[in-house]
Amino acid sequence: xxxxxxxxxxxxxxxxxxxxxxxxxxxxxxxxxxxxxxxxxxxxxxxxxxxxxxxxxxxxxxxxxxxxxxxxxxxxxxxxxxxxxxxxxxxxxxxxxxxxxxxxxxxxxxxxxxx
Numbered sequence: 001x002x003x004x005x006x007x008x009x010x011x012x013x014x015x016x017x018x019x020x021x022x023x024x025x026x027x028x029x030x031x032x033x034x035x036x037x038x039x040x041x042x043x044x045x046x047x048x049x050x051x052x053x054x055x056x057x058x059x060x061x062x063x064x065x066x067x068x069x070x071x072x073x074x075x076x077x078x079x080x081x082x083x084x085x086x087x088x089x090x091x092x093x094x095x096x097x098x099x100x101x102x103x104x105x106x107x108x109x110x111x112x113x114x115x
Contacts, residue, residue, distance in 0.1 A: 001045060004037030005055045008062065015066050027066045034059040047083040048091040050098035056080030057106050064113060074113055081106045 011030035015023050037055050045052040056076060064073035084103055091099050 001037050001041045001055065002051050004033050004040065005051065005058060008033035008037060008055075009058055012058070012062050012066055030062055030066060034062055046090060047080070047087045048095070048099050050095050050102055053080060053084060053099055053102040053106065057102055057109070060106070060109065064109075070113055074110060077106050077110050077113075081110065 008030045011026045011033060015026035015030060018026055034055070038059060041049075041052040041055055057080075060073040060077035060080075062073075063069045063076060067073075081103060084099065
């Protein structure tokens, strides 16, 4: 999951500074990597796992910035945040700080995107 998230991040960054066909290809590759990572994370990681939360954060930014789809970005981010809040008692002690920091970043983006 982490590798696929990083692959998505890599292509998302490329899409942010390119244009034309190169932009489109990078955006598609980012979307493919994020989708695979998201499917794997949904199966294998807790809703409060920092890697899953970081993936939700970055995948939602991808929808907002690259795909120009604020509603999908907000839906994905809100779902990840709400699910994590619902399972907050299940956060492993060693992951608590990372998980809550990422949850705050997700909430910050939601606030920014919906204001």
